[in-house]
Amino acid sequence: YMAIRLIECQRVLKPTGSIYLHCDPTMSHYLKTTMDCIFGEDQFRNEIVWERTKSVGKGSQHASRTFGSNSDSILFYSVSSASKLDANRALTTEELERKFPKIDKNGRRYNTLTPLWRSKSMGARPNLCYEYNGWRNPHPSGWRISRARLEEMDNRGEIIWRGSDRPLRKTFADTYHGTRYGNVWGDINPARKNTEATGYPTQKPLALLERIIKASSNEGDIVLDPFCGCATTCIAAERLERQWIGIDVSHKAYDLVRERLDKEVARPDELFGEEVHLTTKLPVRLGESLGETKHVYIISHPNYPGEYKVGIAKNVKARLNAYQTSDPDRAYKLEFSHETHLFRETEKHIHEEFDNKHEWVSGELSEIKREICEFSGDVKPSL
Secondary structure (H helix, E strand, O other): HHHHHHHHHHHHHHOOOEEEEEEEOOOHHHHHHHHHHHHHHHHHEEEEEEEEEOOOOOOOOOOOOOOOOEEEEEEEOOOOOOOOOOOOEOOOOHHHHHHOEEEOOOOOEEEEEOOEEEEEHHHHHHHHHHOOOEOOOEEEEEEEEOOOHHHHHHHHHHEEEEEEEEEEEEEEEHHOOOOOOOOOEOOOOOOOOOOOOOOOOOOOHHHHHHHHHHOOOOOOEEEEEEOOOOOOHHHHHHHHHOOEOOOOOOOHHHHHEEEEEEEEHOOOOHHHHHOOOOOOOOOOOOOOOOOEEEEEEEEOOOOOEEEEEEEEEHHHHHHHHHHHOOOOOOEEEEEEEEEEOOOOHHHHHHHHHOOEEEEEEEHHHHHHHHHHHEEEEEEEEOO
């Protein structure tokens, strides 16, 4: 099941693209080997552990045979070395003020915690052993940078000379890239009940998807979620000004996308009118063999007015004859048949879309015909 879909994901990813696969610990090892085969072992980047809850279950009078399960795995792969990644967390204003407590004459925040000498344990570097401004590292490990670079930094006022104390380098807040994330994420809580929760069983928090999208894409890039469920990825991508595509087999996802976009993003009216295109019509791949086709048929009987048998068959005449043999009056009638590669999906869709009992659906014949043609993507019925 997953291998086929992962192959398709690999096919559509750009060389700068990445893929994050969320799974629980019972399947992560199987999926890891599958992704190694599809994307290549050398493209594996991280297994991220998301601590989805602090709770590990209630206590019991019976001795537990397992540790508590309170985390999920996210397998992170890239397509090539060109894949984008920004794995750093920007500091808050309070954190910046603590880390960079000093302000220079130009109003730039900085600290002076960065030494310019290499420590003795770093080993000898003869090419970095030189005297500058009357200073030389007494150990053969030398300076941390070349003389030319040290002169450039000194000319820009980025070196602190403190009398008899060794010089230090200024590190500026506006050139600081942030704190690197680790691969254990314990700071993102589940979807908040009052503001995010939709009741969807596997809903992920927006903060989780926002972190992933920020790390591996730029504004304007395309984000694809082929299992979009309750549309969390779509919402996160829209907020971060990315283009996005969401796919799901459930019709509930279609409704949730509309509902959440309307509630959780700005200018929903403009989005639906100009940018967001929602469809339940299945895409058809072009230029390749689509495999087996069968007929989706509609059969009626005068004893059941307004009800129609909707099923699938390779040979619709043979199927009609099979029904006729059970009816002395041979009153069954083939109303419609439609050949399609999406026969199972179409049959299931009709049974869900119309009231039905034992595969006999109730409704207007013309509406059932139209729904079959539109859903399967082919408007050329066989009958």
